[in-house]
Amino acid sequence: MTELQDLAVPVITIDGGGGTGKGSVSKNVSEFLGFHCLDTGVIFRVITFIKICRNVTDKRGIIKIAQEVSNNPVLVRNTIHLDETLVGNAIRTPIIDKNVSEVAKIPEVRNEIRKRIVDLRQYPGLVAEGRDMSHVFPTDFMYFLYADPRVVATRRVIQNQRREIFLSYDEVLKDILDRDHEDKNRKVSPLKPHEGALIIDTSYISKEAVAEIILDDYRNQINKARV
Numbered sequence: 001m002t003e004l005q006d007l008a009v010p011v012i013t014i015d016g017g018g019g020t021g022k023g024s025v026s027k028n029v030s031e032f033l034g035f036h037c038l039d040t041g042v043i044f045r046v047i048t049f050i051k052i053c054r055n056v057t058d059k060r061g062i063i064k065i066a067q068e069v070s071n072n073p074v075l076v077r078n079t080i081h082l083d084e085t086l087v088g089n090a091i092r093t094p095i096i097d098k099n100v101s102e103v104a105k106i107p108e109v110r111n112e113i114r115k116r117i118v119d120l121r122q123y124p125g126l127v128a129e130g131r132d133m134s135h136v137f138p139t140d141f142m143y144f145l146y147a148d149p150r151v152v153a154t155r156r157v158i159q160n161q162r163r164e165i166f167l168s169y170d171e172v173l174k175d176i177l178d179r180d181h182e183d184k185n186r187k188v189s190p191l192k193p194h195e196g197a198l199i200i201d202t203s204y205i206s207k208e209a210v211a212e213i214i215l216d217d218y219r220n221q222i223n224k225a226r227v
């Protein structure tokens with residue numbers, strides 16, 4: 001595909017802090033439009049999962065894992081099987097939450113992933129979820145989800161209990177604030193809304209309502225462009 005054709009493929013980017021509902025909203029929007037869906041947080045989580053399993057602590061070792069993961073088309077396409085094992089829940093545990101920021105701030109790791117995912121801009125369109133997606137995929141359809149950390153902590157405690165992980169509200173809130181602080185203050189691709197992104201507060205509305213806001217804005221922009 002030429003670069004010009006490539007740019008004609010619509011991309012919707014959805015960014016925001018942990019627990020803001022990005023995952024479900026992206027899935028909802030992509031299913032509605034029949035677009036591909038790319039959850040880039042999964043890729044960072046898988047790298048962190050392997051790093052911990054193999055007890056890799058040095059930067060070079062982590063970069064090697066990122067190369068391994070980004071060369072695995074199955075992983076990049078979000079089917080999270082590693083050596084035949086489904087790692088779905090294992091990448092969403094508190095230990096991964098605690099360690100993933102450290103992996104995500106390594107520029108070489110980000111470059112590896114970036115090189116691989118640009119090819120996923122494919123017809124009929126793509127919903128790309130994660131930090132800096134609006135830089136990776138230039139687009140007019142940019143959304144940034146925000147939620148009150150206290151609401152996020154309450155949601156997380158309930159999610160954890162369903163997975164039989166029992167952490168107190170205070171512990172969970174502290175982890176969320178720490179991770180958001182790390183993500184906001186890192187040098188490469190910090191967590192902040194891209195200029196021109198529509199910011200949506202998801203604290204007190206359902207995921208379906210958030211998806212509806214995005215779909216409405218997307219349709220409005222498309223219709224305006226047609227006039």
Ligand code: DC
Nearest residue numbers: 018040041042044100101104130131
């Ligand atoms: O969205 P999430 O909670 O699954 O993301 C996990 C971590 O990876 C989080 O610390 C942010 C980071 N991340 C990133 O730096 N860049 C992305 N494109 C996606 C996620």
